[in-house]
Amino acid sequence: MNDIEFIVGTGYGRIKIPFANSQISELSCHGKGAHSVLPSVRTIIDVGGQDCKVIKVDKNGKILDFAMNDKCAAGTxxxxxxxxxxxxxxxxxxxxxxxxxxxxxxxxxxxxxxxxxxxxxxxxxx
Incomplete structure (x- = not known):
């Protein structure tokens, strides 16, 4: 771990990572990651195991709006x-x-x- 400079916790368990330098929401990570890989992306759909998210981002990958279903496994x-x-x-x-x-x-x-x-x-x- 000597060559690791910074650790970020994300997702539902992000606050439970005691050695993380920072915590960033899963939504923000999706926006930044999608923008990094494909800057023209404006809508991200994440069908996960626990929830389903649709995220609208601007030209910089910043979240403009989102909707999610986290009540049950429907749509996941x-x-x-x-x-x-x-x-x-x-x-x-x-x-x-x-x-x-x-x-x-x-x-x-x-x-x-x-x-x-x-x-x-x-x-x-x-």
Whole structure:
């Protein structure tokens, strides 16, 4: 660790890193990181395991606005994993197969547990 000059904590556990020199929000890191890699980016979508975020940034990567769902797993990576498992698909197959759909299945539940039950019922109905 002698060649490390500065440590930044980020994410939900950022304040629990006792040796961090600073803490920066995950949203700010997304904005700065996206701007660093692709300066023309103005919208960032982060579908994580615990939440889903949509972040609007300016030409410098500074956050202008954001929206997030952090109430449950709905719309997150975990939700997609549950749906893939329920449909007996590999996670990476879910997107391409969804684009082939001719009909839209309505799932009213936002909770992944209840949505899984709905999907099983829809599959049973054909």
């Amino acid at each position: 990576g975990r939700f997609l994993e549950v749906m893939a498992r329920t449909l007996e698909l590999k996670l990476e197959e879910l997107g391409p197969i969804s684009l082939e759909s001719k009909n839209q299945a309505k799932i009213t539940a936002q909770c992944s547990v209840f949505a899984e039950t709905e999907v099983v019922s829809l599959m049973a109905d054909g």
